[in-house]
Amino acid sequence: GENVGLHLPTLSVQEGDNSIINCAYSNSASDYFIWYKQESGKGPQFIIDIRSNMDKRQGQRVTVLLNKTVKHLSLQIAATQPGDSAVYFCAEGSSGSARQLTFGSGTQLTVLP
Amino acid sequence: DTGVSQDPRHKITKRGQNVTFRCDPISEHNRLYWYRQTLGQGPEFLTYFQNEAQLEKSRLLSDRFSAERPKGSFSTLEIQRTEQGDSAMYLCASSLVRARGGYTFGSGTRLTVV
Numbered sequence: 001g002e003n004v005g006l007h008l009p010t011l012s013v014q015e016g017d018n019s020i021i022n023c024a025y026s027n028s029a030s031d032y033f034i035w036y037k038q039e040s041g042k043g044p045q046f047i048i049d050i051r052s053n054m055d056k057r058q059g060q061r062v063t064v065l066l067n068k069t070v071k072h073l074s075l076q077i078a079a080t081q082p083g084d085s086a087v088y089f090c091a092e093g094s095s096g097s098a099r100q101l102t103f104g105s106g107t108q109l110t111v112l113p
Numbered sequence: 114d115t116g117v118s119q120d121p122r123h124k125i126t127k128r129g130q131n132v133t134f135r136c137d138p139i140s141e142h143n144r145l146y147w148y149r150q151t152l153g154q155g156p157e158f159l160t161y162f163q164n165e166a167q168l169e170k171s172r173l174l175s176d177r178f179s180a181e182r183p184k185g186s187f188s189t190l191e192i193q194r195t196e197q198g199d200s201a202m203y204l205c206a207s208s209l210v211r212a213r214g215g216y217t218f219g220s221g222t223r224l225t226v227v
Contacts (some may be wrong), residue, residue: 009153034215043117043204043218044156089155091215100146100169101216103155 012110019077021107023090030092035075037086085111117219125225133191134222138207148204195226
C-alpha cells in the first residue's frame with residue numbers, strides 16, 4: 001500500500017504486505033529527518049532518521065528514502081504486522097536550530113488481518 | 114530509568130484556572146523539550162532547555178505560558194488563565210546534545226479546558 005503526500009491521511013494494508021508512507025517537507029534548510037510512530041495514548045516513538053547527506057537508510061524492517069530535489073521523504077515498512085498499526089509522522093529539523101523539529105500532520109496506518 | 118515521565122496524565126480544568134505540568138527526563142539527558150499536539154496533528158514545538166537554560170521559545174508560547182527547569186533536571190510547564198484553545202496533549206521529550214536518534218518522548222499530559 002502507498003499514500004501520496006499528506007493529502008491521504010489513512011493507509012490500509014494487508015498483514016504481510018509492504019507499506020509505503022510518504023511525506024513532503026517544506027524547509028530547504030532542513031538537514032535532518034526523522035520518522036516517528038505514535039500509538040494511541042502514547043508519545044511519538046523514534047523509528048529511523050536520516051541526514052541530508054544520505055538518500056537512503058535502512059533499519060530493521062524499515063527503510064527511509066530522502067529526495068532532496070523534490071523535498072520528499074518516504075518510510076517503507078517491510079512485511080507489515082498488526083503491531084505496526086499507528087499514526088506515522090515525519091519530522092524535519094536543522095542542525096542550526098538545536099534540533100527543534102517540525103512535524104507533518106501524520107498518516108494513520110491500519111494493518112488488516 | 115524508565116524513560117521520560119510526565120505528570121499528570123490527564124488534567125481537566127475550568128477556563129481561567131492555572132495549571133502546571135511536570136516532566137522528568139531521562140536522567141543523563143541534558144536537553145529537554147516541550148511540544149503541544151492537538152487531535153489529528155503532529156506535535157508543535159514550544160520550547161527547549163539545555164541544562165537549566167531555556168534557549169529557544171516558539172511564538173506559540175504566549176505570555177500565559179511559562180516553562181522552567183530550575184536544576185537542569187525536571188521541568189515544569191505552567192499555563193495561566195487557561196482558555197479552551199489550550200486543550201491539547203502537552204508532550205515532553207529529552208535528548209543528549211549531539212545524540213543521534215531523535216528525542217525520547219514521554220506519554221504526555223492531556224489537558225481539557227471546560
